[in-house]
Every structure is written in C-alpha cells, then in structure tokens.
Amino acid sequence: MRFLNLVLGLILCLFFSLSASAERITIAVASNFTAPMKSLVAAFEQTSKHKVRVAYGSSGKFYAQIKQGAPFALFFSADQAKVSALIAQGLADEKSRFTYAVGRLVLWSNRDNLFLDGQHFLATDNYNKLALANPRLAPYGSAALEVLSSLGLLQQSKAKWVQGENIAQTYQFIHSGNAELGFVALSQVMRTGKVAHGSYWQVPSQLHQPIKQDAIVLNSAKNSAAAKAFISFMHSKAAKQIIAQYGYEHV
Amino acid sequence: MFSEADLSAIWLTLKLATIVTILLMIIGTPIAWWLARTHSPFKGVISTLVALPLVLPPTVLGFYLLLAMGPNGFIGQFTQALGLGTLPFTFWGLVVASIFYSMPFVVQPIQNAIESLGKRPLEAAATLRAGPWDSFFNVVLPLAKPGFITAAILGFAHTVGEFGVILMIGGNIPDETRVVSVQIYDHVEALDYAQAHVLSLSMIAFAFIVLFSLYWFQGKRGVKVMKLGG
Numbered sequence: 001m002r003f004l005n006l007v008l009g010l011i012l013c014l015f016f017s018l019s020a021s022a023e024r025i026t027i028a029v030a031s032n033f034t035a036p037m038k039s040l041v042a043a044f045e046q047t048s049k050h051k052v053r054v055a056y057g058s059s060g061k062f063y064a065q066i067k068q069g070a071p072f073a074l075f076f077s078a079d080q081a082k083v084s085a086l087i088a089q090g091l092a093d094e095k096s097r098f099t100y101a102v103g104r105l106v107l108w109s110n111r112d113n114l115f116l117d118g119q120h121f122l123a124t125d126n127y128n129k130l131a132l133a134n135p136r137l138a139p140y141g142s143a144a145l146e147v148l149s150s151l152g153l154l155q156q157s158k159a160k161w162v163q164g165e166n167i168a169q170t171y172q173f174i175h176s177g178n179a180e181l182g183f184v185a186l187s188q189v190m191r192t193g194k195v196a197h198g199s200y201w202q203v204p205s206q207l208h209q210p211i212k213q214d215a216i217v218l219n220s221a222k223n224s225a226a227a228k229a230f231i232s233f234m235h236s237k238a239a240k241q242i243i244a245q246y247g248y249e250h251v
Numbered sequence: 252m253f254s255e256a257d258l259s260a261i262w263l264t265l266k267l268a269t270i271v272t273i274l275l276m277i278i279g280t281p282i283a284w285w286l287a288r289t290h291s292p293f294k295g296v297i298s299t300l301v302a303l304p305l306v307l308p309p310t311v312l313g314f315y316l317l318l319a320m321g322p323n324g325f326i327g328q329f330t331q332a333l334g335l336g337t338l339p340f341t342f343w344g345l346v347v348a349s350i351f352y353s354m355p356f357v358v359q360p361i362q363n364a365i366e367s368l369g370k371r372p373l374e375a376a377a378t379l380r381a382g383p384w385d386s387f388f389n390v391v392l393p394l395a396k397p398g399f400i401t402a403a404i405l406g407f408a409h410t411v412g413e414f415g416v417i418l419m420i421g422g423n424i425p426d427e428t429r430v431v432s433v434q435i436y437d438h439v440e441a442l443d444y445a446q447a448h449v450l451s452l453s454m455i456a457f458a459f460i461v462l463f464s465l466y467w468f469q470g471k472r473g474v475k476v477m478k479l480g481g
Contacts, residue, residue: 060440085442129340134423137440162340162422165436172314173422176321178339 023226024051026071028062030078030213032140032167032185033101036246037076043242044233050226058166060137066091066218073221074230076100076213078166079139083214096217100234101248103211105143105203108189109181110174118201121181122153127160131173131182134163139211140170144183146208186247193245212251252449259426260434260450267342267430268410271349275357275406276399278350283361283402284387302355309352309415316348317420340422345430348416357406364398365391397472401465408461412454 029037034056041052055062059078066072066086075092077083080099086092107118115121122130133141141163148154162179164170171188173179186202189195215234221227233239240250253261286298304312319326320338326347327337338344372394376386392399414432421428423437431450438447 058440060442063442064439082442128336129422131422134437136437162424165418165423165440169418172317172419173339176317177323178317178321178337179422 021225022049022051023224024053025073025221025224025226025230026053026055027074027076027230028055028057028066028070028072029076030059030062031056032078032103032187033076033213033248035187036101036243036248039242039246040234040239043238044230048226048229048233050229052226052230058137071220072218073224073227074215074217076215078213080212080214083216086216086218090219092216092218093222096231097214098216098231098235099212099251100215101213101243101250103140103143103213103248104186104205105140105147105183105208105211106186106189106195107181107201107203108174108184108195109199110177110197111180112198114181114199115201116199118181118203119151121201122148122151122157125156127180129162129173129179129182130157130160131162131164131170131179131184133167133170133183134165138164138166139213140167140183140185143208143211147183147203150207188247190247213248254446256425256429257431257434257446257450260429260431263342263426263428264411264430264432267345267349268407270346271353271410272357272403272407274346275350275353276403279354279357279402279406280361280399283358284365284391286358287362287365301358304352305355309413310419312352313348313416313419316351316416320344320347320420339420340424340428342427344420345417345428348420349410349413352413352416353406353409356409357402360398360401360405361395364395364401367398368394397469400468404461404465408458412458 037054037056041054044050044052055072059082062070062072062075062077063082063085066075067089075083075086083092083097087094087097107115107122109115121127132144135141135145145154148157162173162182164173167185167188170182171184174182174184181199183203186195189198189200215231217227217231243250282297282301286294286301316326317339318324320330321327322331322337330336330338338347368391372390373386376390381389412432413430414436417428417430417433418436421430421433423429423433431454435447435450435454438444438450
C-alpha cells in the first residue's frame with residue numbers, strides 16, 4: 001500500500017513538474033499583426049518548450065471577450081486604447097504593458113505607375129474612391145485621417161471615402177480595384193521585405209501620431225511561466241528583427 | 252436616445268428593405284410560380300441556387316459580389332458599359348446584393364403556397380376560359396395570398412437584419428451604405444456599448460414583433476406556408 005502511494009505520488013509529481021515546465025498558452029492578437037506573429041511564434045517555439053496558440057481578430061472583439069472571461073494569457077492590441085480600458089477595468093496589470101510594434105502607413109494602389117508622390121496625387125483629386133480603415137475603430141484609420149488633415153485635404157477627399165471595418169478589409173477594397181487607392185499598413189503590401197506591386201507612397205511619419213500597438217499580460221496569466229517566456233522573447237533582438245521585416249518599427 | 256447617425260442608419264435600412272422587398276416580389280413570383288409548376292429537369296438546380304444563401308456564409312457572397320461588381324468583374328463590366336459605374340459602395344449595390352441574399356425568404360413561401368393550391372383551381376379557371384394572366388390575378392393571387400404576405404414580411408425582415416454582405420461591399424458610407432447592423436457593429440467595436448444596446452434592443456423588438464405577427468397571422472388563417480424554421 002505504501003509502495004503504491006509512493007508510485008502514485010511520483011506520477012503526480014512528474015505530471016505537475018511536466019506541466020509546469022511545458023505550458024501551452026493562448027494569446028489574442030490583432031489581425032493586422034497576423035503575418036509577423038506567425039513567424040514570431042514559430043521562432044519562439046523552436047527555442048522554448050512552451051507552446052503558443054494564437055487567436056487572430058479585431059481588438060474590439062477581443063476586448064469584449066476578455067471582459068467576459070475569455071481564456072487568453074496575453075493580448076496584443078492594434079492600439080493603446082483597448083489596453084488602457086482593460087487596465088481601467090482591473091483585468092490586467094499596468095506594469096506588464098509594453099509597445100510591441102509601431103505601424104507605418106502607406107498610400108497604396110493596385111495599379112502600377114498611378115503615382116509616385118502620393119501627396120501630390122491626392123491633391124489632384126483624380127481618383128474614384130479613397131479607401132481607409134474606419135477611423136472610429138482602427139488606429140490606421142485615425143492616422144489616415146490625421147494625414148489628410150495635415151495635408152489640408154480632409155474636406156476635399158471626404159466625398160470619396162470608403163471605410164473598411166479594419167485595414168484587412170480596406171486592403172480588400174483596393175486590391176479588388178473597387179477603390180483606386182487608399183491608406184493601408186505598410187506590412188500589408190510588403191512581401192519578403194519590399195512592396196510587391198502597385199503604386200505606393202510611404203507616408204512621412206511626421207504627418208500623423210505614431211501608430212503604437214500595445215500588449216499586456218492578462219490577470220489570469222499573472223503567474224504563467226510561458227507568458228513570461230514569450231514576453232521576454234518579444235523583447236529579444238531576434239524578435240525585433242522579425243517585426244522590422246514585416247514593415248513595423250519596433251520600440 | 253438615437254443619435255443623428257443612428258437615425259440616418261435606420262432610415263437607410265428601411266429604405267433598402269422596402270425597395271428590395273418590392274423588387275423581390277416582382278422577381279421572385281415568376282421564379283416561385285415556375286418552381287411550383289414545372290417538371291423540368293432543371294428544377295433541382297434552380298431550387299438549389301435560390302436556397303444557397305440560406306447556407307452560405309454572407310462573407311462568401313459578399314466577397315464574390317465585391318469581385319464581380321468591381322471594375323474587372325463581369326457585373327462591373329456590364330454596369331460600366333451601361334454608364335452606371337461600379338456598384339460597390341453605393342446604395343444600389345446593396346440593393347443588388349440583398350436581392351440575392353433575401354431571395355429564398357421570398358421565393359420559398361410563395362412556391363409553397365402555390366404548390367399547396369394543387370392543380371384544380373387552375374383547371375377550373377381554364378374550363379371557364381380564363382387566360383393565364385386572368386387566372387393568376389383572379390385565382391392564384393387571392394388563394395395564395397397568405398404565402399405572398401409571408402414572403403413580403405420575411406423578405407423585408409431578413410433584409411433589415413443583413414450584415415455580412417453589406418460589410419463586404421458597403422464601405423460604411425453615411426447616408427449611402429451605413430445601415431443599422433453596420434452601425435451597431437461600429438458601436439460595439441468602438442466600445443460604445445450603451446449606444447450599441449439602444450440600437451440592438453430596438454432590432455430585437457422589431458424582429459420579435461415581425462415574427463410574432465407572422466405566426467399570429469398564420470395561426471389565424473389556419474395555414475402554414477413557412478417551411479423555414481417555422
């Protein structure tokens with residue numbers, strides 16, 4: 001009987017130490033960061049025993065789900081506002097907050113040789129529709145708004161706006177040719193380190209506030225070793241290199 | 252209670268649903284009539300095509316409509332040749348998309364109603380030398396009236412509730428394509444839950460009243476012309 005207890009105890013110990021050393025966490029990631037996050041997770045899992053499962057989606061929906069107790073360990077938002085809101089709700093610890101990427105905005109068209117200087121082309125008003133992400137929902141949308149206003153083209157362009165609910169849909173509007181041009185994230189039009197096709201104008205960063213994307217550890221994962229390991233990986237040089245490859249600046 | 256943008260979205264939604272319902276009654280009736288009467292080998296294929304939006308995710312329909320209506324798509328080429336430009340991001344683009352999307356909700360009740368009449372009323376009309384139009388307006392229409400009313404109500408209500416297709420091709424333009432469902436989505440995503448509640452609860456009340464009156468009406472008439480979930 002005593003022997004059996006010992007064996008059982010050993011098995012239990014083994015089980016707990018195993019699960020403590022190799023954890024699996026689920027993280028919520030804003031969909032604009034899908035491509036780099038796939039590479040990041042792959043790189044992380046090569047060197048770590050932990051596993052990371054990723055849910056991609058809109059930050060607004062993740063915020064609602066986290067409020068209702070969704071089992072995410074980390075939240076990579078597309079902006080800073082949702083992270084602040086979670087802190088204010090007491091669902092995450094302010095100290096764990098960090099900016100993981102800064103987005104860069106481009107004016108892009110599916111058509112080659114449509115423009116070289118986007119500012120000048122916008123001013124000519126010689127296009128059918130201008131796509132941008134909904135400024136109320138998407139940080140890339142409000143940045144686009146600031147750019148138009150910095151250039152003094154807000155009123156002139158307004159009648160030609162079509163708004164995607166996020167930058168993925170905005171990209172779809174332009175890619176299908178329904179909108180001749182629009183503001184999307186540089187990361188969306190970059191393939192293997194450069195813009196693959198069409199016309200583009202990288203918007204000078206002084207024309208809008210930096211598009212800071214913040215991440216935070218959620219309360220449920222306060223003591224998770226995997227969450228800690230993944231965050232320290234995100235601060236590593238290797239991770240920052242990957243992030244830059246996809247057209248984001250890192251902090 | 253409602254903001255100005257909300258009111259504009261409500262008005263736009265009602266306008267869209269009304270126009271789509273009228274057009275669908277005109278387009279859907281001959282289709283339903285044909286499906287109810289035909290022995291053609293194509294009946295199965297046409298029935299399936301009409302019913303597809305019941306099963307397809309709206310994103311599939313919206314995605315292909317966006318491509319088809321675009322400058323390189325076949326609908327887009329056609330509308331451009333007519334000098335109408337392209338349809339995405341316009342009110343009439345929403346109308347065309349909604350016609351596809353709400354089609355089964357109009358065709359099926361009418362088809363069921365005509366099928367349940369049987370052949371006899373029309374044979375009787377024919378022996379009295381009524382022409383096809385005459386017998387349609389004076390025999391079929393009065394007898395199958397509950398089916399037509401159900402079709403109109405369901406077509407209207409379903410168009411009011413449409414979201415996915417509109418999101419894909421609408422472009423969220425105020426007074427042009429921003430309908431109530433998109434407006435609610437905006438409120439939720441912008442974390443403005445209070446305003447989202449106001450509009451969402453109105454939508455639930457609307458849907459409840461519509462469906463309740465439909466069941467009450469069907470119960471009173473002693474007819475069941477709704478196969479869909481009814």
